[in-house]
Amino acid sequence: MRQVVEYASRTLSKAGEELCGDTVDIGSTPTSFIAVLSDGLGSGVKANILSTLTAQIASTMFKEGAHVEDVIETLASTLPECQVRKLAYATFAMIKVVRGREAYVVEYDSPPLIVVRGNKLLPIEARERTINGRKVREAEFDLQVGDYMVIVSDGYEHAGVGKLYRLGWGWQNIAVSVERWAGTNCDAYELIHALTTTCLKLYDGKPGDDASAIAMRVRPAVAATILTGPPANKEDDARAVTKLMEGRGLKAICGGTTAQMAARVLGRELKVEWVRPSQRHGEGPRKQGTPPVARLEGVDLVTEGILTLGKTAELLEKAESTRDLPHDSDAATQLARILLSADDIHLIVGMALNPNQVADVIRGQPMRHMYIRQIVRDLKRRQKRVTEEYI
Amino acid sequence: MITIVVCVGSSCYVRGSDKVAETFERLMNEQELNDKVELVGSFCMDACSMGVSVRVGDQIFRGVSPESAEQFFNDEIRPRIDAA
Numbered sequence: 111m112r113q114v115v116e117y118a119s120r121t122l123s124k125a126g127e128e129l130c131g132d133t134v135d136i137g138s139t140p141t142s143f144i145a146v147l148s149d150g151l152g153s154g155v156k157a158n159i160l161s162t163l164t165a166q167i168a169s170t171m172f173k174e175g176a177h178v179e180d181v182i183e184t185l186a187s188t189l190p191e192c193q194v195r196k197l198a199y200a201t202f203a204m205i206k207v208v209r210g211r212e213a214y215v216v217e218y219d220s221p222p223l224i225v226v227r228g229n230k231l232l233p234i235e236a237r238e239r240t241i242n243g244r245k246v247r248e249a250e251f252d253l254q255v256g257d258y259m260v261i262v263s264d265g266y267e268h269a270g271v272g273k274l275y276r277l278g279w280g281w282q283n284i285a286v287s288v289e290r291w292a293g294t295n296c297d298a299y300e301l302i303h304a305l306t307t308t309c310l311k312l313y314d315g316k317p318g319d320d321a322s323a324i325a326m327r328v329r330p331a332v333a334a335t336i337l338t339g340p341p342a343n344k345e346d347d348a349r350a351v352t353k354l355m356e357g358r359g360l361k362a363i364c365g366g367t368t369a370q371m372a373a374r375v376l377g378r379e380l381k382v383e384w385v386r387p388s389q390r391h392g393e394g395p396r397k398q399g400t401p402p403v404a405r406l407e408g409v410d411l412v413t414e415g416i417l418t419l420g421k422t423a424e425l426l427e428k429a430e431s432t433r434d435l436p437h438d439s440d441a442a443t444q445l446a447r448i449l450l451s452a453d454d455i456h457l458i459v460g461m462a463l464n465p466n467q468v469a470d471v472i473r474g475q476p477m478r479h480m481y482i483r484q485i486v487r488d489l490k491r492r493q494k495r496v497t498e499e500y501i
Numbered sequence: 502m503i504t505i506v507v508c509v510g511s512s513c514y515v516r517g518s519d520k521v522a523e524t525f526e527r528l529m530n531e532q533e534l535n536d537k538v539e540l541v542g543s544f545c546m547d548a549c550s551m552g553v554s555v556r557v558g559d560q561i562f563r564g565v566s567p568e569s570a571e572q573f574f575n576d577e578i579r580p581r582i583d584a585a
Contacts, residue, residue, distance in 0.1 A: 366510040366544030384509055384542025387523040388530075401514045402542060414544065416511045 113210025131157025265321025270312030333359025339460030510545030
């Protein structure tokens with residue numbers, strides 16, 4: 111079973127500052143997940159530049175497999191020096207997780223990573239090393255499904271200082287809060303929401319420092335299989351449908367003709383969920399423009415093809431997660447919801463040209479493929495594993 | 502009971518199948534035919550590229566448009582309902 115790290119992050123700027131001096135950078139390769147939180151010296155523009163450079167350099171170098179020494183050295187020789195403090199400085203914490211299991215953590219002057227397993231704080235043994243006169247902590251450990259991890263910037267530790275807490279929220283208290291939230295079995299988005307809300311409350315809505323956090327949760331990967339378009343050769347119809355039905359996870363069909371083909375192969379009834387115009391309610395203008403969905407036993411979602419794919423591509427351009435999608439139940443939103451909730455997506459794309467829509471072919475390519483390419487690109491950008499198969 | 506199936510496949514949908522259905526529904530209400538006719542939607546009927554496809558009973562008509570929907574209803578659908 112593949113494990114993945116689900117994550118969500120949020121940065122809060124110091125009250126009155128337009129730019130945040132903390133930067134979060136999330137990157138990944140087909141096998142690893144990398145998250146960096148960097149906190150630049152001071153606040154505002156300078157801090158923003160320092161932390162952006164640090165986060166991106168660290169993220170890129172660790173992704174390429176560089177050693178800590180090289181990363182620290184590169185940072186030291188790249189960062190611009192602050193004219194007031196004669197210092198080039200931004201702290202960072204980096205976590206790299208290979209195959210959702212093997213974690214490697216590097217912390218440079220940042221609060222330690224919080225790891226919660228079974229609702230209890232998991233002590234992580236870190237080695238301390240001095241590189242170029244800078245103290246760096248490193249740790250390695252294995253992750254399990256259900257583990258929660260949180261990286262915070264020091265703005266979190268200081269939240270509420272002198273007010274609700276004499277010395278601020280403090281790492282230990284933040285960890286206790288994470289333990290409690292983990293007990294509610296929340297996901298990474300709920301966890302970041304809880305952390306941010308609490309932090310803001312402690313600061314009375316006006317953070318005294320940039321405060322940022324990355325919330326992570328380890329969970330099994332969610333899969334989805336999508337069939338769109340009938341195969342180029344009619345003899346392959348049954349094979350294409352079988353591939354879908356034997357595919358992993360949620361199943362969806364995009365395409366009216368494809369749906370009819372699947373119904374024929376499966377010998378099941380295809381029922382279009384079409385509501386008479388007068389009986390539709392609560393339908394805003396946003397919903398207009400995508401044809402209805404249909405029901406087919408054994409398939410989770412059946413939609414029309416080209417219009418729905420186009421609208422879905424549009425939704426995926428903006429929405430980062432299912433939480434950013436409108437609360438609609440039209441075909442495109444439902445399809446986008448499936449795609450965004452899955453980690454492993456397999457697309458079976460039929461190569462048949464619709465004889466009725468030859469006008470659709472743009473520069474020798476059917477519209478369907480253009481939309482599919484756009485959707486694949488946007489899903490990959492969200493660290494999802496997407497595979498395509500043309501039939 | 503006669504079934505009217507309006508195609509809501511990509512091509513017909515773009516050509517205004519929803520408007521055609523709205524017109525049919527309005528006429529069904531006006532002419533008090535709701536207990537004699539069932540109005541449903543379906544995916545592609547393989548008769549695209551000419552306008553909205555409509556199936557009345559066993560017969561498929563191609564090329565209905567939002568503008569011609571009312572006349573089509575009166576000329577083709579109404580006689581079939583009366584005959585049934």
